[in-house]
Amino acid sequence: MKVFDAHIHFDKYEENDRQKIIESLSSNKIEGLINVSMDLASCQENLKIAEVNPTIYPAFGFHPEQAIPSDGDVTEMFDWIGKHQDKMVAVGEVGLPYYLRTQENNSRFPYQQYVDLLEEFIKLAKKLDKPIILHAVYNDAPVVCDLLEKHTIERAHFHWFKGDQKTMERLIRNGFYVSLTPDILYEEETREVVKTFPLDLIMSETDGPWPFEGIFTNQMTHPKMVHHVVREISEMKNISLNEVYSLLYENVRWFYRIK
Template identity: 55%
Template sequence: MRKIIDSHIHLDLYKENEVRRIMNELDSARCTDLISVSFHLESCLHNLRLAETYSQIHAAFGFHPEQELPAAEALQDLFLWMEKHQKEMVAVGEVGLPYYLRSESKGNFSNDGYIELLEQFIVKAKQWDKPVILHAVYDDAPFACDLLEKHGVDKAHFHWFKGDSQTVERMIENGWFVSVTPDVVYEQEIQELAKIYPLDQMMVETDGPWRFEGPFSGKMTHPNMIHKSVASIASIKDCRVEEVYSCLYKNTADFYQFSS
């Protein structure tokens, strides 16, 4: 069966009617599960409510790095809340480093506080025995790798990864996972990653509500787009489509320790 799991989506950022539409169409999309990642404490609360409402939604809690660092009190509130809700949390995420925020600052920006914050999340994930969902691309990826190696983290999921070949090899050797977005259908950079990365260390995602181009231009990002991603991955890797569906599904279900 050609079942899918959306391994990375921001359901809390969709409008209510869009969430209802997605959830009502999951069966027809053959999507059994969604991992909804968080931006900050308010986002965590929203994702928890969604997970309590829909059995197909699994919530990850964290602080997205592409924003101003939280004040000490806000960070303490977030960690205390996450500690309290460990059982409802499938992973720590989305966490990482602010590559795009830093790029837009034109050199007037320091990563230091973000690296310290990422390390705190990695330490907590290790303590809670949870996977880490990472936003760490290009020049930032080696810093994230350093921290994961420092703390002996086995279960790391780099979403929508982009980076140099040396870092890719390092990630593969450590057994870490990447997830591929629908732009694998038309974006050469993502196609190259899909070609190199082992299928048994790969997942698929939408990162919705982020919008895509090519055949998805002008459309609301929906888990059903993943089917085109799977077809592209199968073509790139010269594998049977059924084999790719089965492997990607098993990878994700095993990584996040749920089954459907």
Template identity: 50%
Template sequence: MKIIDAHIHLDRYEDKEIESMLKKADWLEALVSVSFDLHSCKRNLRLNKTYSKVKPAFGFHPEQSLPNERELTKLMEWMTQHKEEMIAVGEVGLPYYLRKDGKVSAPEYGQYLELLETFLVLAKKWEKPIVLHAVYDDAPIVCDLLEKHNITKAHFHWFKGGQKTVKRMISNGYYISVTPEILYKEKIQQLAKSYPLEQIMVETDGPWPFDGPFTGQKTHPNMIKYSISTLAKIKKQSEKEVSEQIYKNTRVFYRL
């Protein structure tokens, strides 16, 4: 079973953890390591230079304060300089959880939308896939922007949202990825059941921790094996068939 972790924050692990993770896992083909900010982008690029399995994506995670003009300029200049070395634009999107907690005002939300659109324009211009943090009420807004810019290479990681949006995403050819949460969350299981296997990838979103059978464990790509096993039961197919399809999906989407 060859596995690709389609979404991980590898830069947030310690060096020794990364070394152990990558040197003792022949089954681990690649990791798409998404970035949080410029500092994160730079570390992911360094990891790529050290480990060929690390495929970096560059962007600005939306669940944080907006960058000031100087910070944004530096990020955009750096991304432009290193666009050939990144596999995708990401992680980018909208601040659902900050807004839910009352930490983002309406005018600020407009600025997050403008920032996301800037990243979408770059992804289109550079012909790169885009990795999205867009859940619940934010997802249809992001779909509007993707349609506006005629972007089809969109990956909604750890997606959560309504059935109307799910149908729209399927129709538009957007991909989703499921985390180890699929083992114990019924809503994620129902999403996986309704979504075409040909548009699904698997991820850890590590080092984000998980509950259920993973309570107290450090998030590791080997958890994906259990996700694939659960997905196979949901799809009523063999683990081999599901594993091969997921592997193919990820390779094609990210041009690996």
């Protein structure tokens, strides 16, 4: 009954909470955390965390829901990632700024700059032979698919994915993975993804410290919540719990080349 949390922002937790989580991983049968980064400072912090915690696997990237970095900052980040590529399991989290763009509602929003930056990260993942972790929801997802197909990327992980049926079918044809959060218990969009995707293209995540509702209201998001995700997938797909546990566990190990 072991699990991975396939997507978490561990550096965004308070240090005391980090230690509590680390100390509780074994008792909660959490085999490891795929720890994504927000920017260069986040990459550097996550590398430090991973160096003293072997169950935490870092990914390095730039989260798109923030202001576009300067050319100098991009160069510095890519140089740093190149020097530390052997320490990371993936490029991520990267993608396109759906929520930021919606909030600003500005016709002059520099969307193409985000697309161009994402393409550079995709080329980097290709060059380094690393998987890529994507923030790409709704109408951004087809744009991202275009780029992945252009560069013949095979190992792409769309975390907390939301999109229409046509886009989901496109992801499945490409063999791209999705990961599902605890909102599977109450969010219909997430439940639709479960219904559509085959089990061999699914992972489970928390996206912590992002908070959840329902039975998780007012709780600190903990990797152990992944067990709720696994159980709900088992019930929804009418597949034995042991089989779901086993396959989701192996999906993460295979995708991220974890021995």
